[in-house]
Amino acid sequence: MKRRDFLKGAPGAVAAGTVAAAGVAMPAIAQSSPAIKWRMTSSFPKPLDALFGNAEMFAKLVGEATDGQFQIQCFGPGEIVPALQALDAAQNGTVECAHTPIYFYTGKETALAFGTGVPFSFNSRLQYAWLLNGGGNALMDEALAKFNVVGFPCGQSGTQMGGWFRKEINTPEDWKGLKFRIGGLGGDVLARLGVVPQQIAGGDIYPALERGTIDAAEFVSPYDDEKLGFAKVAKYYYAPGFWEGGAMLHMVVNRDKWNALPKHYQAIMRQAADASTNWMLAKYDAFNGPALKRLIGTGTELRFFPNPVLDSAWTAAHQLYGEMAAKNPLFKKALDSMIAFRTENYLWWQVNEYAFDTLMIRNRTKT
Template sequence: MDRRSFLTRASIGGAAAAAGTVLAAPAIAQEAPQITWRMASSFPKSLDTIYGGGEEMAERLAEATDGRFQIQVFSAGEIVPGLDAINATGDGTVECSHSVGYYNWGRDPAFACGADLPFTFSARAKNAYNYHGGGIDRYNEFLDQYNLISYPGGNTGVQMGGWYRREINSLADLQGLKMRIPGLSGRVLEKLGVVPQQIAGGDIYPSLERGTIDAAEWVGPYDDIKLGFQRVAPYYYYPGFWEGGPTVSFFVNKGQWDQLPEGYKSVFRTCAQAVDQNMLAKYDYLNPTALKELVATGAQLRSFSEEILEASFQAAQEVYAEVSQENESFKTQYEAMLQFRDDWYLYQQTAEYTFDTFMMIQQRNGGLVSEG
């Protein structure tokens, strides 16, 4: 090799080396592209807890990606009705949604497994099952046929049993009761004589006020007080046995998800889990005060009778057997949930239950009166 040839090649190599930092920029940009998605929420903006989960997700993603991954959140009805948010995600109308799987019960009962099933999990148990018991993966195996992928994005904890225009003292009182209650839960109560109605959150109050329905379940004290149900249906029952640990989820169009860089997928999952945990903590913090306010403004607290709870439990088992015969995807998920559920409630009878029960006794006996 002559000297001129060597210098020419060295110069080219040196120039390339010197430009290394400049050349690296496009590669980095390719790894972290600018992405803008739309998220359809199933909830009204007035519910800062559950609707706020979508906004929190958008904020966390933007912060974690230096503003390169942006999501614009739209409340129920702004793009599609709240109950259509999941389907709008699968068909590509929006890139993602924040919703509850059981809203799609009518399309496929197995959608409900990612949200909640009556008499299965508390929120804490559901999180254990989702993150360590394979729940998320099983749900996504099912969702693949609908061009969707999903990650938990919130939980309310055990919900209340809803608002009633008249007292419910026995099974006879359920006969012909028109109640806003979605999906699988409605099918369970239908066996006890209830006439289930699927109504979006924003339409519940006027339906109760006009007497179109006799009862409605929503979430719990903090959200319910915002909607003013106690003014038109004063009897407030508990527990909402159909929603012991209802998971709100982020649903993403599978095609859009597959195009994301792996780093963005990881950040999305991490932010979703943060929202999932934070929503539950927020409800746990706000509900105690809200319940006291509800009682002060006219709500009359009632617990479901053992007769109603036992009959509802048996009705749920009948529904699970029926649906499992009809739907293999539901059966696969449900049976996996049962394996963990049985161990969970056996364990819960030890330390956790004993501690909580003791503290509740102290509270009732006046031993937890705060000073000052």
């Protein structure tokens, strides 16, 4: 029910009092709910209806909750700024807000990597739990403050795939010299194993892989990867994406524009971000399985990273984290927080969540 309809629909027993109150309240509501139009840039191509669709869902929910008074128009990469400059655009006021994974900007502040997720950190639920209840959001607020933006989680992919390769990865030595499209600290970790990491926006990956500018590429999931056509230019599809166990996206808002909003508009934005995060994760959970089946049915060869490959990456990751923590106190705070939360909560996961999932997977063909 819209707020104005609610005010008009009071019971007859208090009609006289309600009319009198409404005469005062209606203008007050109009004044406290100003008409605002914002622009949002996304780091994701418009055809990706889970990723760009998450930004659209967020804007839709904000509009509905404000009776259309607060409208946010969504723009894709290149329409206002390139995909990897979304944070910059919100920072300098080119747009009021941006929808992006903040690990794209670790060159500016390494601690931002934890907002999206670092290699060997969390699955989707624990990433969100750490941000909301484990101190993660406060740490990201501290990291983002220097860029004149406010940020909050807005979108979650679930565990991502390990990517598309033209050759098999059987040993740690197979990484050497591989030009691999990968974002965030995953690229820094694999660089220690000989990979030549390439950070390329989603819409530019296919032509780079097709031309041989890169040898392999990871993006998100079967649902998106099928749309982008990667199976046409690479044969082997690897799991899991250990660098993104549960990648979180963020809405970053220019701080001055944020502070100028009515408080209830700020609350609506945060609630819309939470709702659109759940919407996005549910979409992936529903559609990744069928997409993977279709890909395999048309010739894609599914592979899993062998344990020696995973173990070498684990060692490289934690060596890198130790070095980065020694250089950046905020990175160290986030790292210590992440490791403590991971250690504590995966114990519970092993006891119950993992045990239940294992049971159900083992029995899935019995009914």
